[in-house]
Amino acid sequence: MSELVRLEAIPVYQNKAFGSIADALACPRGDLVLVQDPGSGFVRNQAYEPSLLAYDDTYQNEQGNSGVFRAHVATALAVVGRHFDRKRIVEIGCGKGQFLAAMLAAGHDAYGVDPAYEGESDRVIRSEFGPATGVRGEAIVMRHVLEHVPAPAELLRAVRDANEGGLIYIEVPCFDWILRRHAWFDLFYEHVNYFRADDFERLFGTILEAGHLFGGQYIYVVAALDSLRDPATVPAPPREAKLPPDFFAGVAACAAIARDGRPCAIWGAAAKGVMFTHHLIARGVRPACAIDINPAKQGTYLAGSGLGVLPPGDALRRLGAQPRIFVMNSNYLEEIRATGGADPDYIAVDTT
Incomplete structure (x- = not known):
């Protein structure tokens, strides 16, 4: 596998709110070594160690205080509404529950799954997603989850099998935007994976809608779960990911x-x-x-x-x-x- 970039001893947390300078300075550190898999085409951190991370109630990634971000959420919600109306929706990785609340306010029959959820809603299971949760949906929402999991294709297969198909809405950061804008500050330890739009074209045989959101920083895709496939089996080779020489x-x-x-x-x-x-x-x-x-x-x-x-x-x-x-x-x-x-x-x- 070809190595794109190497950053050593970077903080493993990006959204954890530390209560003291000493605790913040003692934050665990890890290496980021981005490589591209020649079969799937996925870009991932080869040096990622999940044991270094533990998400709890000090993890603060809420962006709803910003009107700009609320407008982005409304745009994402409109995509969900176009495809998921009258379907039972399960949001995997619902976080603090803000997008789930927005779906409920829009009249959707929605539920959430997340071990870090802090609220009291009876529509959220405070757990990692898995067969044991017993959660089933006709439509799945997965916003800013796949970049955090070591084996994204395996997670998608588990979701497909648990729900016996259905549709899925995925939203992730756009690696092409990071490269094009020389966004060196957008390479994080918490993000194991970095996706491009064509990665999802290789993952799914049937895509109902896809595009970019939030000024191009995010990719979204609405796809049929039963069209999920091994991207390494797609005949055309994946596009090579290249870091600009003046990236930093x-x-x-x-x-x-x-x-x-x-x-x-x-x-x-x-x-x-x-x-x-x-x-x-x-x-x-x-x-x-x-x-x-x-x-x-x-x-x-x-x-x-x-x-x-x-x-x-x-x-x-x-x-x-x-x-x-x-x-x-x-x-x-x-x-x-x-x-x-x-x-x-x-x-x-x-x-x-």
Whole structure:
């Protein structure tokens, strides 16, 4: 298998909210070695060790505080509505239950499965998906799950067999977008797999709808589960994944900007923020703080770096006049400008 990229000793958590600097600095670390399987064409982290990760109630990936992200959820919900109306829906990996709640509010007969669920809904089974859960659905929703599991094709086969076919909606990050935008901060330990649209064309013989969401950052597909196949058996060879030679050039550019003496911070205390900070610190630059509008993250510390997370008002007062704010996701840039005001210099790192 060909090796695309190697990152050593990176924080294994990207969305875990640590209660102290010491705990954040003690976050386990692992290696990321991306390789492409010549048969399936899938790109995965060959060095992934699942035993390093344990998801609990300190794992905070809720993005619903943002109007921009709520608009994305509405778009995904519309796709589900086009294909899953009047079907019994099971969301595998429903997380905190936000998308499940949106489906229920839209009138769908929906249920969820997730071991990290924290709520009290009787429509959620707090468990890993498997035959023992007894969950059956005419339609399956699987949003941002496949990138986290070591054997995605095996999971899909288990889902197909448990449900005796049906339809499935899948949403995952787009690896082509990461490569095209030189999004070096989008390579995470938590993501075992990195998918492209044609990977799903090899996985499924029948695709009802497919496309990109969230400014191209995500792929979605609606497919027939009984058309699932071994991608290695598809006659045409998989497309070769290639890392651009200047893929990490933005790291040096951002580090140079941050060294100019003006106070700087990052806006977005999630996966991108953790990895952005990791790479800058490795080059001798440490932002003053991280900013996030999610109350569950405020007052906590980022994995690996121990960078403190503050609400916007507190952070901007601490930073002083005309700080540099590295925006982790340009999808949120205008929303962030509206919150942070005109004084800061906002730098969208996925366009730097």
